[in-house]
Amino acid sequence: xxxxRPARLASAAYDVDDGFAANELYQDNGWTDGLPIxxxxxxxxxxxxxxxxxxxxxxxxxxxxxxxxxxxxxxAIAAVMAGCRPEYMPVVLAVVRxxxxxxxxxxxxxxxxxxxxxxxxxxxxxxxxxGMNATHNVLANASRANATIGRTPRLLxxxxxxxxxxxxxRSTLGHPGKFTFCVAEDEEDHPWTPLASERGVPAERxxxxxxxxxxxxxxxxxxxxxxxxxxxxxxxxxxxNLLTYSIWPGNYALVIGRQHRDVxxxxxxxxxxxxxxxxxxxxxxxxxxxxxxxxAVVGRKGDNVHPALRSPDDLLVVAxxxxxxxxxxxxxxxxxxxxVAVTVPVETGDAS
Amino acid sequence: xxxxxxxxRLDPDGEPLGLAPALDSLEGAxxxxxxxxxxxxxRFYDHLEALLRQRGVRSFIRLRKPDASRPAPPEMLDELxxxxxxxxxxxx
Numbered sequence: 001x002x003x004x005r006p007a008r009l010a011s012a013a014y015d016v017d018d019g020f021a022a023n024e025l026y027q028d029n030g031w032t033d034g035l036p037i038x039x040x041x042x043x044x045x046x047x048x049x050x051x052x053x054x055x056x057x058x059x060x061x062x063x064x065x066x067x068x069x070x071x072x073x074x075x076a077i078a079a080v081m082a083g084c085r086p087e088y089m090p091v092v093l094a095v096v097r098x099x100x101x102x103x104x105x106x107x108x109x110x111x112x113x114x115x116x117x118x119x120x121x122x123x124x125x126x127x128x129x130x131g132m133n134a135t136h137n138v139l140a141n142a143s144r145a146n147a148t149i150g151r152t153p154r155l156l157x158x159x160x161x162x163x164x165x166x167x168x169x170r171s172t173l174g175h176p177g178k179f180t181f182c183v184a185e186d187e188e189d190h191p192w193t194p195l196a197s198e199r200g201v202p203a204e205r206x207x208x209x210x211x212x213x214x215x216x217x218x219x220x221x222x223x224x225x226x227x228x229x230x231x232x233x234x235x236x237x238x239x240x241n242l243l244t245y246s247i248w249p250g251n252y253a254l255v256i257g258r259q260h261r262d263v264x265x266x267x268x269x270x271x272x273x274x275x276x277x278x279x280x281x282x283x284x285x286x287x288x289x290x291x292x293x294x295x296a297v298v299g300r301k302g303d304n305v306h307p308a309l310r311s312p313d314d315l316l317v318v319a320x321x322x323x324x325x326x327x328x329x330x331x332x333x334x335x336x337x338x339x340v341a342v343t344v345p346v347e348t349g350d351a352s
Numbered sequence: 353x354x355x356x357x358x359x360x361r362l363d364p365d366g367e368p369l370g371l372a373p374a375l376d377s378l379e380g381a382x383x384x385x386x387x388x389x390x391x392x393x394x395r396f397y398d399h400l401e402a403l404l405r406q407r408g409v410r411s412f413i414r415l416r417k418p419d420a421s422r423p424a425p426p427e428m429l430d431e432l433x434x435x436x437x438x439x440x441x442x443x444x
Binding site: 009011012013014015016017018019022025026031039040041042045065066067068069070071074077078081105107108109111112113155159160161335338339 | 354355356357358359360361362364365419420421422423444
């Protein structure tokens with residue numbers, strides 16, 4: 001959408017003394033998540049738009065409930081503020097498109113008391129091109145790209161959707177992933193099919209998968225080489241979530257670290273094998289609620305069986321994590337299948 | 353030297369929404385009660401309905417959304433246009 005004469009930016013502009021004063025302005029107005037921002041100047045915002053080959057007025061997504069039309073300009077502003085580099089923009093735009101899919105339920109996941117974050121998994125060549133991390137400390141701080149791409153949707157929700165805590169965002173607790181929650185999948189050190197490819201995107205294409213998610217639950221098992229035993233630890237973690245959080249099925253994500261992957265791969269287990277095993281094992285009866293203090297809602301349905309997954313395809317299996325340690329994580333859905341994971345290709349036209 | 357920074361907010365499209373004006377009287381009125389499906393809503397509306405009947409409300413249109421986290425479908429909103437006033441509530 002580049003033209004010889006740059007399109008006018010729609011956003012109001014403010015003059016401030018310096019970067020510190022800019023940050024103070026955004027903090028005072030509630031325009032940030034509490035962390036400092038990079039001041040979104042016109043020249044930076046234009047550079048980000050150019051990197052995405054987008055005009056400022058291009059509508060990248062429409063939030064389906066309140067019909068907010070999210071323009072490339074506002075996304076570029078949020079990405080600058082979050083600390084992104086311009087070349088991250090195609091990934092950021094794909095994240096926004098995923099969040100605006102009707103089945104993602106962006107409004108409900110934002111407004112709900114059961115606070116959720118956008119858990120973002122990036123696949124394909126773009127991961128390495130922009131320096132994303134898939135190994136050490138993968139669910140936390142280790143890469144600027146992971147950190148800032150993951151932060152951008154929160155700033156958009158705040159400023160573009162009005163998701164201010166206590167106003168539209170009614171989360172009782174929220175969780176730390178609401179600051180940023182983005183990983184690259186490790187596609188290099190095992191024969192498994194990348195997540196996005198499992199979900200229909202050709203392997204050579206870059207893509208993002210976004211899940212409205214609760215906080216990750218880290219698990220440990222360093223004492224078996226038997227895949228079923230290992231995966232039983234994951235299934236048990238999911239069962240605990242079914243009992244202590246929500247018993248209704250939806251998309252769960254497993255982040256499987258290298259040491260666990262080595263066990264599974266050596267035994268010839270594919271991601272499909274993992275999904276099918278966990279589908280069978282991650283289920284509880286309603287009567288088990290009695291063991292966690294929820295006996296009051298068991299009623300006469302104590303024998304009802306509640307699987308965590310509607311089908312094996314509900315499980316997102318993500319290979320990521322550092323080379324040592326028998327750790328993995330279960331990332332639960334916000335609430336059942338009221339929001340489902342969405343996978344969106346990083347558009348070739350967006351590529352810088 | 354100053355720097356010029358951009359406003360990150362998006363102005364909503366269209367007219368701002370507000371509450372409808374209050375009815376002059378509840379006598380003989382029809383009141384819509386839209387249930388968002390949360391667990392406490394029906395009991396709350398049962399109580400509200402009893403209170404409103406004491407104040408002269410003649411009839412109610414009570415509807416239950418199919419899903420708490422999504423808007424009411426258009427046909428449900430059409431049905432609610434038969435009411436003089438509508439209560440949309442969350443009973444969480």
